[in-house]
Every structure is written in structure tokens, then in C-alpha cells.
Amino acid sequence: MQSSAHRSALRRRSARNWTTFLLFAGPNIALILLFIYYPLFANIRFSMLNWRLGADTASFVGFDNYLRFFTSETGAEVWRVTGVFTLATVVGSMVLGLALAVVLNRRLPGRTIVRTAVFSPYVLSGVGVGLVWSFIFDPNLGVLSHVFAFFGKNSPEWFLDPDLALVMVIVVYIWKNLGYCAVIFLAGLQSIPNDLLEAASVDRSGSIRTFFRVVLPLLSPTMFFILITSILSSMQAFDVLRIMTPDGNGTNTILFEVYLQSFGAYQRAGYSASISVVLFLVLLIVTVVQIRFVERKVHYA
Structure with missing residues (x-):
């Protein structure tokens, strides 16, 4: 009972x-x-339909859209641009961010104001950033055109040359994400126990040797975190690219290609959907890697 x-x-x-x-x-x-x-x-x-945006009918094509993306010259160019853009922006942001964090970690006058100024571009609107930098790179009226004129050179046609257009958006994206990397690296530097640095000093280890033998290995969890988040951010870059290069012209990263194929002149919604599925799978793999390995933390005790 x-x-x-x-x-x-x-x-x-x-x-x-x-x-x-x-x-x-x-x-x-x-x-x-x-x-x-x-x-x-x-x-x-x-993604398995042959469907144009706004059309009333669509035909089933199976995996033809995926095959077209992986076998066509356009798809290969998208992968190339995405790889170059992601590699350049991630490496550039991390290297410059680490260097800036090392400087800001010192007791310098006004470093709080500098930290705020460095981080502020990261929280600014990508649309606003793209508009401002478009004026800077303008070959006729931009600031850079006056710099080239000072040295007796003509400003390159940044917006017309596909290679220069890619370099242009890479520079802007590194500038925008630099503050994020610097702040995270700075937090990692400040978490390193002073006992380890003092021990290296007692062993008469120089500053450069201490940095590469002591500081850099202890920053490995921070570096891995920034690496993963920067890859995810760069592969999803859109606003700056859309504002500075509305039609692509050498800046067709995989996410930008999704937009151009669906809402641009092609209006191939089914093909665009297949590219977005591929992007989802790539980001999913990167996220799984992060979840799998991010728990491998360094213990200083």
C-alpha cells in the first residue's frame, strides 16, 4: 500500500x-x-530543386546543384577566394592582435583609452565601416589617393581589379577584427601567473626567449579559441563585402556567393540553397572541433 x-x-x-x-x-x-x-x-x-526566385514552379534535380558547385569553375573560384580571405584575415588579425596585446599589457600612460579605441571598430556596424573605407580607397577622392599622389604615384583601381578588391576587403576586415583579438589575447596574458615569469627572469632568460618559451605556450588555449571564432567570423563575412564590392568582382566568398546567386542577377534560389547547406556543414565541422578540443585547458599550478 x-x-x-x-x-x-x-x-x-x-x-x-x-x-x-x-x-x-x-x-x-x-x-x-x-x-x-x-x-x-x-x-x-x-537545395534539391531547380528553382528561380519568385517562380511559381520548380523541378526536382536531386544533388545536381551540389555537383555543379563542386565541379564548376565558379565553385572552385569561390573556394579559392574563401580560403584566401579566411586565411589572410585570421592570420593577420591574430598576429597583429597578439603584438598589440603585448604592448597594451605594459604599464603605459593612457592604455585604457587605447584599449577602448582599439576595440571600438569591432562593435561598429559593418555597413558603416564599409562606407567609410570605401571613401578611403576611392582612387579619385580618397585619403589613399592623396598618399599615393604625395609619392608621385597614381592610386590603384581598388574596386575594378579583382585581386586588389580582395586585398582591400582583407585589410578592412583585419582592421575591424583586430581589437577583438587584442582584447582576448590581453586577457590571456593577464591570466599567466607572475611566478612563472619571475622564474624565467631568475634564470636570466631574455624577453624574446621568455615570450616564445613561456608566454606563447601558455597562451595556446587562448590562441585556439581565437582561431576557431575568427574562422567562423571570417567565413560568415558579408556586410563589409556587400557594401564595398556590391557585385563581388573577386570577393565572392561562400556566404557572399549565396547572396549573389539568390538575390543577384542569377536568382537561382535552388543553387544558392545548396551553397548555403555546404557552408552550414563546414561551420558545423569547425564548431564540433571547437567543442571537442576547447576543454583541453592549460593548468598553471
Whole structure:
């Protein structure tokens, strides 16, 4: 009799817990299913259709859109541009950010103001950043045109030359993300125990040797975190590219290509959807790698 009453009490408690859970988490779960997972699976379905944006009819083509993307010259160019853009922006932001963090980690006058100034571009609107830098790179009226004129040179046609256009957006994106890398590296530098640095000083290890033998290895978790987040950010870059190079012209990264194929002159929504699915899978792999290895922390004790 007591056992039956105990089981009944457990069932009532479980029912109350589930009711409380659904009341609090139910609306969030419904929103996630509606605005994240439903569009995801709908996009996968669209990627198997030959469908132009706005058309009333569409034909099923299976994996033809994926094959076209992986075998066409346009797809190869998208991968090349994405790889160059991602590698250059990630390496540039990390190297310059680390150097800047080392400088800002010293006791210098006004370093708080400098830290704020360095980090501010990261939180600015990409649209505003793109507009300002478009004026800077303008070959006729921009600031850089006056710099080249001072040295007796003509300003390059940044917006017309595909290679120069890619260099231009890489420079802007490194400038925008530099503050983020510097702040994270600075936090990592300040978390290194002073005992280790003092021990290196007692061993008469020079500053350069201490940096490469002591500081840099202890920054490995921070470097890995910045590496993963910078890769994710660079592969999803869009606003700066769209403002500075509206039609691509050598800056067709994979996300920008999704936009151009769907909303540009082609309006190939099915093909665009297949590219976005590929991008989703790449970002998913990078995220899984982060989750798998980010817990490997360095212990200083």
C-alpha cells in the first residue's frame, strides 16, 4: 500500500516537473523549431530543386546543384577566394592582435583609452565601416589617393581589379577584427601567473626567449579559441563585402556567393540553397572541433 502511494506521489511530482518545464522552456523550444530548424530543413529541400526566385514552379534535380558547385569553375573560384580571405584575415588579425596585446599589457600612460579605441571598430556596424573605407580607397577622392599622389604615384583601381578588391576587403576586415583579438589575447596574458615569469627572469632568460618559451605556450588555449571564432567570423563575412564590392568582382566568398546567386542577377534560389547547406556543414565541422578540443585547458599550478 505504501509502495503504491509512493509511486503515485512520484508520478505526480514528475508530472508537475514536466508541466513546469514546458511552461518555461516550451515557448523557447517552439521558437527555435519555428525559426531555426524549420528554415534549415526547408533550405535543404530547396537545395534539391531547380528553382528561380519568385517562380511559381520548380523541378526536382536531386544533388545536381551540389555537383555543379563542386565541379564548376565558379565553385572552385569561390573556394579559392574563401580560403584566401579566411586565411589572410585570421592570420593577420591574430598576429597583429597578439603584438598589440603585448604592448597594451605594459604599464603605459593612457592604455585604457587605447584599449577602448582599439576595440571600438569591432562593435561598429559593418555597413558603416564599409562606407567609410570605401571613401578611403576611392582612387579619385580618397585619403589613399592623396598618399599615393604625395609619392608621385597614381592610386590603384581598388574596386575594378579583382585581386586588389580582395586585398582591400582583407585589410578592412583585419582592421575591424583586430581589437577583438587584442582584447582576448590581453586577457590571456593577464591570466599567466607572475611566478612563472619571475622564474624565467631568475634564470636570466631574455624577453624574446621568455615570450616564445613561456608566454606563447601558455597562451595556446587562448590562441585556439581565437582561431576557431575568427574562422567562423571570417567565413560568415558579408556586410563589409556587400557594401564595398556590391557585385563581388573577386570577393565572392561562400556566404557572399549565396547572396549573389539568390538575390543577384542569377536568382537561382535552388543553387544558392545548396551553397548555403555546404557552408552550414563546414561551420558545423569547425564548431564540433571547437567543442571537442576547447576543454583541453592549460593548468598553471
